[in-house]
Amino acid sequence: MVTTFHSTRSTTDSLTSKQAIRQGLAADGGLFVSDQLGETKVRIDDLAGMAYQDIAARVLGALLPDFTDGELADCIGAAYGDQWADPAITPLRQVGDDWVLELFHGPTSAFKDVALQILPRFMARTTPEGAGDERVMILTATSGDTGKAALAGFADAPGTAITVFYPKGKVSQVQELQMTTQTGANVHVAAVDGNFDDAQSAVKAIFGDERLAGELAERAHTRLSSANSINVGRLVPQVVYYFAAYARLMEQGAVQAGDEVEFVVPTGNFGDVLAGYYAKELGLPVKHLVVASDRNNVLFDFLTTGTYNRQRPFYQTISPSMDILVSSNLERMLYYMSEGDARLIAMLMSDLKQWGAFEVPETLLAKIRRLFGCGWADEEQVREAIHDCWEKNGYVIDPHTACAWFVAQLMPREEGVPRVVLSTASPYKFPRTVCESLGLDASGTDFDCMDTLAKATGTEPPAALRGLETAAVRFDDEVAVDAMTDYVRRACQD
Incomplete structure (x- = not known):
């Protein structure tokens, strides 16, 4: 059976994975x-000892079948090398x-590198x-890490250009410098x-602006696509590291093939x-997926009440990459949890756009909660988690990982079920916060804080x-929200 892709809000499209990746976002928003997700299972009994690149070939082959084995091998070899x-x-x-x-x-010290x-x-x-000479303009909004990882991935890549927007004053000094110092003629x-x-x-x-799309195609021979995880090509490489984690647990004797994690x-x-x-x-024995949020805990509220409401205060926290109120991949x-009810999804997303909130049926919420757990940490709790993890284990974590670490330590432990915390960024991306949390001198620049952290922890x-x-x-460059379209128009002419 041929794997095809369509919008979450309708089933009229029938695209290959290559077409879906190139387009980025469906025309209806x-x-x-793919309704074929899960029809092909990934073998897990021989994962122990397998290199990451080989695991990637197996997983991505199941998710992106219109890429040939040779194409995937070339992509994987270039992406996961020196x-x-x-x-x-x-x-x-x-x-x-x-x-x-x-x-x-990876090269930008954040989990986004795995996909980007x-x-x-x-x-x-x-x-x-x-x-012909059509190029793709990658258009990306970032809360901190995606921007640099996308810039690093697409810089001077043939047939592409990239434009990144980040919220002024709401990323760390290191994150901002990573983006504003990026080299490349196409960024x-x-x-x-x-x-x-x-x-x-x-x-x-901007993606939904058909007039702009026509103008860019005619004048600049350019089409827009995305490097955010709204692009299925950004999402599926992240599936690989769940299988890689399972492989390493098997190697350590923490699980046997089929044991839940x-x-x-x-x-x-x-x-x-x-x-x-x-x-x-795809067949990985996942018992629970626990969503860990920061003070912007809109996902926690949704998973506990069934109501998603973005009409709430926005907090700028010490875990800036999670400062989000509209979680697109939800x-x-x-x-999938509604068994492919595109009409329901279109209605929910319309409610979110029009009213700033939506509510899912109780039966759907119950199904979601059987797999997805949740928790959140405020900023004081994040700092405590960084401090406690170091004091008890001699291990340094960043503020985003600390949200998950805090939530994990509150959870009851189930005998025989290993628990894996995903660590999404190097603590050196947020050295001031980490130093403050560890009781170290956090005066001076972020780079002074890096040196202080290194000396104190031996890292x-x-x-x-x-x-x-x-x-x-x-x-x-600084732009108002309503000037972003013109900025993209100018970037496409460069």
Whole structure:
């Protein structure tokens, strides 16, 4: 059976995975999904000892069947090579009674690298016959980490350009410098006068602007696509590391093939934890997926009440990549959990757009809660988690991982079910917060804090982060939300 993709809000499309990746977002604003998800299972009994690259070939082959084995091998080889600081790509560490899956050993020190090192390679293989000199403009809103990871992945990639918007004053100094110092002739970066949700909503509106799309195609031979996890090509590579974690647990003797595992996932846009759902559908024995939120706990409230309400205060926290009130990938989960009820999803998303809230049927909520757990941590609790994890285990975590660590420590432990906490960023991306949490001197610049943290913990900052102190800033553009379309128009003409 041929795997096809269509919108979460209708079933009229019938796209290949290459077409879905190239387009990014469905014309009706929905996200691309495949009704064949789960029909092909991934073999797990021989995962122990398997290299990450081989696991990736197996998982991505099941999810993206219109890519040939050779195409996938080329993409995987280029994406998961010497640019990673650890040959395991996503190593698993035992920390206390739990396991931590380190997803931050890529070139930008955040979990987004897992997908954004391979997405440009996917994109390069999606050019249809007859497209001529058409290029793809990757358009991305970021709450902190996606922007740099996308920039690093797409910089000077043939046939592409990239524009990244980030909320002004709402990312860390290190995150901002990572973006504004990015090299590459095809990159554009701008700060937005608003929060991440403002930027993300504007980006979705730009994707839905048919007049703009026609103009860009005619004048600039350009089509828009996304590097956010709304793009299915960004989402599916994240499924791989759930299988990789299981492989490492098997190697450690923590599980036998078929034993269940629990994952605790810090998430704002729901993509990181949704990848765990995809893994379960592919046959990975996932018992629970626990959604860990920060003070912007809209997902916690939804998973406990069934009402999603974005009409609430937005908090700028010490875990900025999770400061999100509109979790886009939740839409995919709702589609699958409602057994493909595109009409329901369209209604819920319409309610969210019009009223700022929606409520799911009680039967649907009950089904969701059988798999998805939830918890959240305020900023004081995040700091406590960073401190306690170091004091008890000699292990340093960043503020996002700390949300998940805090939630995990409150959960009852089930005998015989290993618990894996996903660690999404290097603590050196947020050195001031980590230093403050550990009771260290946090005066001076973020780079002074890096040095203080390194000396106190015996760890080393990634060279790419420490080197930002002397990197030249290339971008200082600032735009209003309503000026983002014109900024994209100009970027496409460059």
